[in-house]
Amino acid sequence: MPELPEVETVVRTLRKLVQEKVIASVSVTLPRIVRRPDDVEAFKAQLSGQMIRQIDRRAKFIKFVLDRDVLISHLRMEGRYGLYQADDPVEKHTHVIFHFTDGTELRYRDVRQFGTMDLIPLGMELEMEPLAKLGPEPLDEQFTLPVFHTMLKGRTTKIKPLLLNQEFLVGLGNIYVDEALFRAGIHPERPAGKLTRGQVAKLYDSIIATLGEAIEQGGSSIKSYVNGQGEMGMFQQSLNVYGRADEPCNVCSTPIVRMVVGGRGTHICPKCQK
Known part of the structure; x- marks a missing residue:
């Protein structure tokens, strides 16, 4: 399972690849990856039209900060993201695709299918699961x-x-x-x-x-x-x-x-x- 250094590296890479892109639509072929909201159609509808304003990390979670919500993604064992052109062949085990307005796509691929995604209203992400009960960050200046x-x-x-x-x-x-x-x-x-x-x-x-x-x-x-x-x-x-x-x-x-x-x-x- 990716630990803090791996997730931090993914976050830094994703910032370069997809920050400030606008989500046109979302495709989900494995609904159980989406934990919140419990209706995958609502998940897709809420994401449509939002811009990825910032990408951060909390513990081993990736935080996609959007206009109105925060998408919290956990890679678990083998989850991975990649940026593609819309006409690129879709690899097997690709379960979620974020289609951007510029014709590119952020694809989430997970062979083991253990990854999770939670869409939470902006400003409430630290008060709700899965981030609510986490301990301090070891690289935070407050961890003395x-x-x-x-x-x-x-x-x-x-x-x-x-x-x-x-x-x-x-x-x-x-x-x-x-x-x-x-x-x-x-x-x-x-x-x-x-x-x-x-x-x-x-x-x-x-x-x-x-x-x-x-x-x-x-x-x-x-x-x-x-x-x-x-x-x-x-x-x-x-x-x-x-x-x-x-x-x-x-x-x-x-x-x-x-x-x-x-x-x-x-x-x-x-x-x-x-």
């Missing part, structure tokens, strides 16, 4: 070290499942939690509230550095992720532990170990993360 320390205080949950909880802190998935914990030298099963102040500081810096570097490299293309122009991310070449079971640690040469923490496949260096 003292704030992070307070968030962890007294928590008995293992640190990895806690970091994966989107109501605690958004945007982090399996890849970047494993990488951040490795950089900080913290075992994923350590209770969050037992981290020392020094470990909290290291983890805070590691989260921000890992996400920042991943965004610079366009995210990680582990399976099928590409941005809105079909380009792969390159951060997978910089991964220290994720997906590297039995390979030598880049720091100490100890073989990387794969284990299960909180039901999720987890990669660690047993020497660097005691």
Whole structure:
């Protein structure tokens, strides 16, 4: 599933491709992708005539800010967007097409069909699902070290499942939690509230550095992720532990170990993360 760096990369690409385009009409061939409104015909009618004013990200969600509404899109496992000319052949598994007045089309393709779209009145998007209960953004200036320390205080949950909880802190998935914990030298099963102040500081810096570097490299293309122009991310070449079971640690040469923490496949260096 795309994590914060991948979604941020898609957002930045889409801004260049479709911002300020006007939607003439919308085609939907898989109605269950549209969750709100529950009438897909109303969804299509509401979007018609609106301009895409801005494209933003909240957690792992893409926000298309329109004239009257905000379209909130979650890519889930394999959702992807691409800009096409109207006469270009439509690929299999293309489920939603936004037809623009200039003759181009933004097409949403989703092989696994797990993606979602919610159309919410402008100004109410942060008060309604799916954005209402999300935690702070790790790259937001309001997410400071003292704030992070307070968030962890007294928590008995293992640190990895806690970091994966989107109501605690958004945007982090399996890849970047494993990488951040490795950089900080913290075992994923350590209770969050037992981290020392020094470990909290290291983890805070590691989260921000890992996400920042991943965004610079366009995210990680582990399976099928590409941005809105079909380009792969390159951060997978910089991964220290994720997906590297039995390979030598880049720091100490100890073989990387794969284990299960909180039901999720987890990669660690047993020497660097005691």
